[in-house]
Amino acid sequence: MFRTPGLVLFVLCLSTVSRVAALDISLQHKGKAQHAPGAVVWLEAKFSLPDHSLRDNKSPAGSEQPPVKVIEQKNRQFDPYISVARLGSNIQFPNRDNTAHHVYSFSKPLSFELPLYKKRTPAPIQVENPGLIALGCNIHDWMIAYLVVVDSPFYGQIEKDSVNFKELPHGHYTLKLWHPDINNGQAxxxxxxxxxQTKHNIALPKEVNARAQIAAPQERLDEDEDY
Known part of the structure; x- marks a missing residue:
């Protein structure tokens, strides 16, 4: 059967574009499901990705603006406790409390301070280096949160028991997982x-004992601080 070069090229392109599928990733230790809500999972491709796969799926379609990640201060806690953002994202730290907070980080990927403020949102901070950023409040020492910055369009967080990647191109990846209570806080x-394949289990070196976020002491919640 005779095929024109144009038809062959079309079929090859169609085949390449269609080589994506959904993948569900969960955690296991010795065959037993492990629970680590909020754990960050991301995939770094070992091959050249097509242009359409490089767009961050957390941004609105057609948007040229960097993604925005919001980490609130609410009830004298950071919310969420664990976050993930793509390299180049803008991070906002709105204070929803009636008391002032002093947000800071001394982490290598991003060191910054937002001096005392309340009931407002300071200008966003852009993350320009990948890695783990530990967040704190200089006024309330129990306030701790974590932001993982990744240089990949394929990232998410464990919800209930797994995380799902909807359109993952076929190929070889480095798969990374981070949670403060897994692998001594190392990725x-x-x-x-x-x-x-539709499912993949990450084998953990030991069972997970995921600790809850530290809550604000009730007596501090009852205080009406003003700075």
């Missing part, structure tokens, strides 16, 4: 050869 790294 857990493994290889993934994704060829369309």
């Amino acid at each position: 857990l790294t493994s290889d993934l050869d994704f060829q369309g």
Whole structure:
């Protein structure tokens, strides 16, 4: 059967574009499901990605603005406790409390301070280096949160028991996982050869005992601080 070069090229392009599939990733230790809500999972491709796969799926379609991640101060806690953002994102720290907070980080990827403020949102801070950013409040020492900055369009967080990647191109990846109570707070790294399988389990070195975020002491919640 005779095929024109144009038709062959069209079929090859169609085949390449269609080589994406959904993948559900969960955590296990010795075959037993592990629970670590909020754990950050991301995939770093070991191959050249097509242009359409490089767009951050957390941004509105067609948007040229960097993604925005919001980390609130609410009830004298950071919310959410664990966040993930793509490199280049703008991070906002709105204070929803009636008391002032002094947000800061001394982490290597991003060191900054937002001096005392309340009931407002300071100008966003752009993250320009990948890595783990530990957040604190200089007034309320129990306020701790974590932001993981990744240089990849494929990232998410464990909800209930798993995280789902809806349109993942076939290929070889470095799979990374981070949670403060897994692997002594160090990213857990493994290889993934994704060829369309629907599920993948990350093997953990030991069982997870995920601690809850530290709550504000009730007596401090009852105080009417003013700075």
